[in-house]
Amino acid sequence: MNRKDEISGALTAVREQIPTHATLIVVTKTFPISDVEILYELGERNFGENRDEEGAMKSAALKDDAVWHFQGGIQSKKIRSIVGWADLIHSLDDLSHARKIDVAARELGKRQEVLVQINLDPGNENRSGIESDNLLTFASEILQLENLDLKGVMGVAPLGVEPGPSFALLEERSKELRNLKGDATYISAGMSGDFRVALRYGATHIRIGSSILGSR
Numbered sequence: 001m002n003r004k005d006e007i008s009g010a011l012t013a014v015r016e017q018i019p020t021h022a023t024l025i026v027v028t029k030t031f032p033i034s035d036v037e038i039l040y041e042l043g044e045r046n047f048g049e050n051r052d053e054e055g056a057m058k059s060a061a062l063k064d065d066a067v068w069h070f071q072g073g074i075q076s077k078k079i080r081s082i083v084g085w086a087d088l089i090h091s092l093d094d095l096s097h098a099r100k101i102d103v104a105a106r107e108l109g110k111r112q113e114v115l116v117q118i119n120l121d122p123g124n125e126n127r128s129g130i131e132s133d134n135l136l137t138f139a140s141e142i143l144q145l146e147n148l149d150l151k152g153v154m155g156v157a158p159l160g161v162e163p164g165p166s167f168a169l170l171e172e173r174s175k176e177l178r179n180l181k182g183d184a185t186y187i188s189a190g191m192s193g194d195f196r197v198a199l200r201y202g203a204t205h206i207r208i209g210s211s212i213l214g215s216r
Contacts, residue, residue, distance in 0.1 A: 003034070003038065004042075006214075007035065007038050007039065007212065007213065008038075008042055010211060011039070011044065013211075014211055014212055017196065018195070018206055019199065022203060022204055022205065022206055023206070024044070024208065025047065025069050025188075025205055025207045026039055026044055026046065026047055026048065026208060026212055026213070027047075027048040027049075027050075027071075027191075027208060027209030027213075028048065028049060028054075028058065028209070028213065029051060029209065029216075030054075031209075033057070033061050035213055036058050037062070039212075040062055040063075040066065045065060045066055045067055046067045047066060047069065048069040048070075049068065049069070049070060050071055052070070052078040052081050055068060055070060055085055055086060056081055056085050059085040067087045068085055068086050068088075069086065069087065070082050070088070070089045070090065071090040071091050071154070071207060073091065074091055074092065074093075074094065074097045076100060079097065079100045079101055079104055080104040080107075082101075083101055083108055083110070083112055084104075084108060086112075088113045088115065088151065089112065089115065090114075090154040091115070091117045091128060091154065092116055092142070093116065093117045093119075093129050093130045095141055098114070098141070098142055098145060098148060099145065101145075101147075101148060102145040102148050105147035111149050113149045114142070114148050114150055115151055115152050115153055115154040115188055116130065116138060116139060116142070116150070116154070116177075117129040117154045118131075118132050118135060118153055118154070118155045118169075118173055119131060119132070119155075120132075120156060120158060120166040120167075121156070121159075121166070127156065127158075129155065129156075132173050135173050135177060139177055139180055139181070139184075140180065143180070150177075150181055150184050151183075151185075152174060152177065152185055152186030152187055152188065152204070153173055153174050153177060153184075153186070154187075154188035155167070155169075155170040155188075156191075157189070157197075163194040163197050163198070164200075167189055167190075167198050167200075167201035167203070170189055170201065171201040171202045174187050186204050186205055187201075187202050187203050187204050187205070188205040188207065189201070189205075190207065190208075191207050191209070192210045192211035
């Protein structure tokens, strides 16, 4: 089986499990541009990257109708570059970064769509995101920045435990955010191992890599 057939079969199998109201994002980090081009040929338009260098390079290789999602940790020195190629930043959890994104977006003549990352695993010091109880305060600050468009929330469930309670919390916080900004409806949650659970809790954007492209 060649690579295109391999990806096509896996992509079809995943698509069949995702309802039409949810957006599949294929996480292409560490995979070559050739895989991204195959995905594009197969009709995929949403791609996720965790590193600025890879995202900038791969986004330049595809047509403008591709939609690029940045979902990695944000570094201040990379912000202007990220804003240059990312259509949606999933991982905003720092007000100083938000202000720098606002400046970069203004300079680049765009309104940057962002999601607030909520820490669903607060006992894990390696997990990014704001405390869930701080969402409305944080979001209120974001809404003061005219070049940012807050679209919703993102979260990563803890490893090794049932993800349902974490996704339920994310869904609840999403509802609270919508009371503050009615069109902030995005819930970015669920990866290869838990996306079916995330969908039960209102996920609108599913981030899947290994189930489509294989192990890294």
